Amino acid sequence: MENIKGAIVTGGSRGIGKAICIKLAEEGYNIAFSYRSKDDEAAEVAKLCEEKGAKVYTQKFDVSDSSACNDFITKSHEFLGSIDVLVNNAGITKDNLMLRLKDEDLDAVLDVNLKGSFYMMRDVSKIMLKQKSGSIINMSSVVGIMGNAGQVNYSASKAAVIGMTKSLAREVARKNIRVNAIAPGMIETDMTDVLSDETKKKIAEAIPLKEMGKPEDIANAVAFLASENSRYITGQVLSVDGGMAI
Template sequence: MRKVALVTGAKQGIGRAIAIALAKDGFDVAINCRNENSVPAAREVAAECMKYGVDADCFTADVSSLGECDEMVRKVVTQFTRIDVLVNNAGITRDGLIARMSEEQYDDVIAANQKSVFNMMRLVTPIMMKQREGRIINITSVVGLYGNPGQLNYAASKAAIVGMTYAAAKELGGRNITVNAVAPGCIGTEMTEKLPEKVKESMLAAIPLRRVGRPEDVADAVCFLAGDRAGYITGQVLSVDGGIIM
């Protein structure tokens, strides 16, 4: 029986790369996208995954909503019968300086980035506990580890994910469920393309490897943590950042 991975925010960018990489490693993949407008892109990801001989399908849910997450998880379990790996990848940015950031900008990012991780872990954990095994991998960011001007809300959401990862790892270790986080640095995606040029230039200058990362670099780290060789690794934050955190 193939194992099943559920990846949130998987229609593009890092999420897309993670879904395809897991399919290459033999996982059936449930691809989450936010709404019906995102379904065509998510279906393209599913088609790419199925080229590797696995099953894949897309499931809509705004993961900031516990109710929508609950409905999606039920559909995934009905179709695939189990969930072995949860990758909490969904995230947004609403950048702005502190003095100008609106309450809406702050709340939107916290809901989409951080509350979504609670929602999904809350719903998938009982499934994994019954299975007596599971892997949870939370996508945080190096911004959550050292901050970034103009991204107070994003940094707060990603730092919270680190704390949640540590807490969940301690709670769930006895049930053979590992919980880890991957912290990407400057990765070439649509999200990073929206950053101001000066910000991108300063980040690139700070990267010892002197290049922007690829979504596949992050996907490789996720696949390692999802695989059999990472069975004794939990409560860790793996930075995939070309050395920028040093």
């Protein structure tokens, strides 16, 4: 059966983004995803999605560049035919205690995590409004809800994503467009791979469900919010954190 729906994913070449692309390909979507660094990783994700039956378009750029976002969306729309799902997954950290944070550490995180999501939402919304349908899914974080020492800039960016999600949800609901956010907790990725087993164990013990999550846990949540199973859900934040934010 030929795929008929199109999904855009930013930051799709590794970790959570990779899992999201593969899951949406399994769900029958054609995929357009962005990445910023390694071409070989992007090629591998594209190959895995194609093996699931998806057609795949990739583009290398930085989401903090408004014109690059617009170019990616235009080309993705031409490739996909329709944009039924947008997943704003691209994000960075520049962690430090607030008194040690430099202006550029704040700017860099806001430029990617907040402004990048804004640019993508704004331009994709124009297309979805004409379609009178669509699902936008923004990646927030558990620290955007509860805060975290050493991540003032990152927490601020992810809290702002929640506010932006709820505001846009109100603006576009009348056109059958849903806008939601996911707030991941501690997820096993390349960043956690460098931690010692002892550190990982301590982290897991602090989580009510006593384990770190996997990228696939986030991908499953994305698939739910992208699907008709969540047709009556908008403006919400789905915490996938093992209970961290209870």
